[in-house]
Amino acid sequence: MAFDVVLAVLVLGVSIWTVTARDTFAAVVGFVAFGLLVALVWVRLAAPDVALTEAALGSGLTGGLLLGASTRLAHAEPTAAGEQPGAILRLAVAAICTVVSAGLAALVLLLPEPAPTLAPQVAENIAATGLRNPVTAVLMAFRAIDTLLEVIVLLLALLGMWSLAPDRLWGGSPGQRHHVDLDSALSFAAQLLVPVGILVGIHIFWVGSVGPGGEFQGATILAAMWILTRMAGLVDMPPVSRRWLRLVLVAGPAVFFAIGLAGFAIAGAFLAYPASYAKLLILAIEIPVTLSIAATLALLVAGPPERALQR
């Protein structure tokens, strides 16, 4: 309990810093620390799968994305800072936000007893999926439609981002080329870390069927490794019009949807799996989905095309 109190105070302290820090860069650094602390909270809430996702995606990739944006916007920030609302308005907003917080706090204290839960149903039916991690079973079997739609939402976000490129850059490579000295520490670290990171990513994906892990966590680590090799100048981002790249991006959702449709024929419902080879089908979905998510996440961090297509 003492640990929980310290952790909660730290989380609140860092979040106050994130909101109040003068400098945007400092606020983003605060947000990364916040994400890591929240990952610890998830461990304390007995949700190791969420903790892994929060640490890798909520803190890591989001942090990298926002750090990059804050350095690019460093010169634009001071002009915007003069538009701060007046003291009275801020006090009024503070009052409203306090009411919102108090309302939520009251809800937390008044949560129904005994707590409603679907855990017994999951425990009853998990054997039919062939999985032993209940969270993966929910993601890939019981609520597979959510996961399918989510993978499509990721693709839509990427399409939306690519559409922001000016016409002349359409189909080109995202981001600037990183020219890094191949003898530098960063490039050495990338050469050393990336093979290990790829193995860790595959492992996290693979153990997801029995323990904490899964395709999102594994895919995030794989995406991070791609981003690292790019930052170190070892590889360049391919032009987004490359056919193989687009195939990798849509393979996951396409296979997921196809197996979902096949469910009508083999098990009588969309995304239903026959019990005898449920695990095999789930694996057949998860492998392409992991690769698609990894590629989508890395491209979301890289941003819209900024260099014209070389012909």
Added chain:
Amino acid sequence: MSASILYGLCSAVLVGLGLFGLITHPQPLRKILAFNLIGSGVFLLFGVVARRGAAAGFGGDPVPQALVITGLVVAFASTALAVALLLRLFQEIGRATLRSDD
């Protein structure tokens, strides 16, 4: 007071703090940050509900936990899209502001 109630109160404060930042900060990037704080608060509320639903040998109800994983990925995608929109706005008008009066 149990640990899950403590984190529940913590998440209620996070939502309020994030809302305050979202409304009062003029810089769009700070608004995106604050928006993510609100998101974290909401996700933690889910976590508290999941923790209270511990049963059948699981440390928490796996259904809300899985929903949070989905939510985290979608939150990342929307943050990335918002940042891309902001950078494009900066490229176009040379300022990163939402003010429209000039």
